[in-house]
Amino acid sequence: MASVTVVGTGYVGLVTGVCLSKSGHTVTCVDIDPKKVDLLRSGRSPIFEPGVEDLLAEGIAAGTLRFETPANGWRDLVGDVTFVAVGTPMAPNGSADLSAVRAAVSSLAREADRPFVLVMKSTVPPGTGAALTERYLRHAATPIAYVSNPEFLREGHAVDDWFHTDRIVLGSDDAAALETMRALYADIEAPVLATDVTSAETIKYASNAFLSTKISFINEIANLCDCIGADIDAVARGLGLDARIGAQFLKAGIGYGGSCFPKDTRALDFISTLNGYQFTLLKSVIEVNNRQRLLPVVHLTRAMRDMHDRSIAVLGLSFKPDTDDVRESPALDIVPLLVEEGADVRAYDPIAAPVLLPSGARRTETVWEALDGASAAVVVTEWREFMDLDWARARELMRDPAVVFDGRNCLDSARVSAAGLTYMAVGRPGAHRGA
Template sequence: MADVTVIGTGYVGLIQGVCLADVGHDVTCVDIDEAKIEMLRTGTSPIFEPGLEELLAKTIASGRITFATPDDGWADLLGDIVFVAVGTPQADNGAADLRFVRSVTSAIAAEATHPFTLVMKSTVPPGTGHALIRRTLADAPVDIAYVSNPEFLREGKALEDWYRTDRIVIGSDTPDAAEAVSALYEAVDAPRVITDIASAETIKYASNAFLSTKISFINEIANLCDVIGADIDAVSHGIGMDTRIGPDFLRAGIGYGGSCFPKDTRALDFIATINGYEFSLLKSVIEVNNRQRLLPVIALVRALPHLHERTIAVLGLAFKPDTDDVRESPAVDIVPLLVEEGCSVKVYDPIAAEVEIPGATRCATVWEALDGVSAAVVITEWGEFATLDWERAAGMMTSPAVVFDGRNCLDPSKVEAAGLSYMAVGRPGAHRTGRSG
C-alpha cells in the first residue's frame, strides 16, 4: 500500500483522502485552514455528503488517515504520491484561477527532500500540466513526476462515484508514474484511460461541457414544448430511449448549477477563445442556462398582478438535492430578482442552513416558508418537496396561490387538486398558465 498525501480538504480532496484510506493506503490530508483540520481530527466533516462522516470516522479509527497543516513542514508531510486538490475558482474573465495550484506546487517542489509523483486532482485547463513541469517542477531539487488524474464525482453521490466510477483517467508522460497512480485504485473495478497529460485534462472539461450541453438542449426543447403544446416529460422519455442518447441529464428545469458545470463550461470557452477558436455551441449552452433561470420570475410577473406587494416562498437553496452546496445555484440569481421586483421573499432549504441571501428571510421549516405567501418556487428537487402535503400548503397560502415547479419534480395533479395554480417547464397547460396572466 502507498504513502499518500492529499493537499486540500475541500470536496474533492476530502473524498479522495478518505476513500484512499478506506481501501488501505496511508493518507495525510493537508490544508491551510487550521479550524477545518481540527474539525476533521475530531471526525466531523466540514461538508455534507451522504455517508462521508461515517467513512471518515472509520478511517480515523483505523489509523490510516491523519490531518495536518503546512506549518508542520512540507518535507515531513510529502508521501510518495502527492495529490493536489485545491480550488480553481473562476476568474473575472471566465478563466480558471490557478493561483492556488501554482502556489502549492511551488511550495512543495521547493521543499521536497525525496522524489515523488505529483498528481493533479484539481480541475485545470489543458496545458496546465506541461506549464507546471516547465516552470516549476523542472527546477525542483528532486525528481518529481507529474500525473493528471481528473475527478468525476457527483455531489450527493460522491462515494458511490468513487468506488463505482465509469472510468479512471490517468495522463502522464512518465509510464512508471502512471502505473503507480493506477495501482492506487486497485480496489476499484473500472476501465483505465491511460493517455497524455493534455488529453486527460481535456477529457474532464469536455465531459462537463457535453453534459451541460445535454441539459441546455432539453431545456430548449421544453421551452419549445411550452409554445407548441407538447409534453416535455413524454418527449424526454421518448428520446432518452434511444441508446445513442440515453435518459440521463434529460430532466427539464431551470438549468444547471454547482461548482463544476458553470465554471468549467466558461473556462473551456475561455480556453477556446484565447487559442483563437470560436466555440459557438458552448457559448449557446451558457446563454441558454443563464436565460433558463429567469423563467420563474417571468412566470410570476405575468401570473401575479401587483407582484411588488406579494410574498414569495423559494423552496431550496442548494443547486441539487443531497448537498449543502449553493455555488451557482439558480436560487442565488432568482431570489435577488424577486427582491428587485419588490417582493418579500422567504427561503427554506433542509440542509444549506448556513447560507444567507441578502433581502430574503430564512425559515426553519417549509411550513414557515409557505405561511401567507402568494406563490412558491421550487428550486431544489428535495424529496421533502416532492412529497409535500399540498392540501395543507393550500390552506396556508394566499390567493391566487401559485406553485412554480422549477425542477418538474412535483405531481401536477396533486398540486392542482389542492386548489393551487401549477406552473412548470414544458409541461402542457402548466407554464402557459403563467404566461396568460
C-alpha cells in the same frame, strides 16, 4: 499499500482522502485552515456529503487517516503519491484561478527531499500540467513525476462515484508513475484510460461541457414545448430511449448550477477564445442556462401581474439535493430578481450552507414558515421533502392566487392541482389550476 498525501480538504480533496483510506492506504490530508483541520481531527466533516463522515470516523479509528497543516513546511508531509485537490474558482473574466494550484505545486517542488508522484486532482485548463512541469517540477531538487487524474464525482453521490466510477483517466508520460496509479486504484473495477497530460485535462472539460449541453438542449426543447403545447416529459422519454442519446441529463428545468458545470463551461469558452477559436455551441449553452433562471420570475409575473408586497416562498437554496453546496445555485439569482419585483421572499432549505440574501429576503427554519401567507412558491431544488410535501396543508397556508412554479419538474402535478393550487412548470402542457 501506498503512503498518500492529499493537499486540500474541500469536496474533492476530502472525498479522495477518506476513500483512499477506506482502500487501506495511509493518508495524510493537508489544509492551510487550522480550524478545518481541528474539525476533521474530531471526526466531523466541514461539508455535507453522504457517507463521508462515516468513512472519516472509520479512517481515524483505523489509524489510516490523519489531518495536518503545512505550518512547519511540506518536507515531512509529502507522500509517495501526493494529490493536489485545491480550489480553482472562476476568475471575473471566466478563466480558472490557478493561484492555489501554483502555490501548492511550487511549495511541494521546492521543499520535497525525495522522489514522489504528484497527481493533479484539481480541475485545471488544458496545458496547465505542461506549464507546471516546465515552471516548477523540471527544476526541482528531487525527481517528481506528474499525473493528471481528473475527478468525475457528483456531489451527493461522491463516495459511490469514487468506488463505482465509469472510468479512471490518467494522463502522464511517465510509465512508472502510471503503474503506481494503477496499483493505487487496484480495488476499483473500472476501465483505466492512459493518455498524455493535456488530453486528460481536456477529457474533464469536454465531459462537463457535453453534459451541460444536454441540459441546455433539453431546456430549449422544453421552452419550445411551452410554445406548441407538447409535453417535455414525454419528449424526453422518447429521446432517452435512443441508446445513442441516453436518458441521463434530459430533465428540463431552470438549469444547472454547482461548482463544476458553470465554472468549467466558462473556462473552456475562455480557453477556446484565448487560442483563437470561437466555441459558438458552448456560448449558446451558457446563454440558455443563464436565461432559464429567469423563468420563475417571468411565469409568476404573468400569473400575478404585480408582485409588490406579495410573499413568495423559494424552496431550495442548494444547487441540487443531498448537498449543502450553494455555489452557482439558481436560487442565488432567482431570490434577488423576485426582490427587485417587490416581493417579500422567504427561502427554505433543509441543509444548505449559509448564504447572504438581499434585503427583502430571509431564510426560514421550516418549509411551513416559508409557505405561510405566500402567494406563490418556487421549487428550486428537488429535495425529497418538497416532492413528498402535504400540498393540501400548503394550500391552507397560502394566499391566492396560490401558484406553485415547479422549477425542477419534480412534483406530481395532479396532486398539487388537486390540492387547489395553480401548478406551473417547464415545458409541461399548460398550467393546471386547482379548484
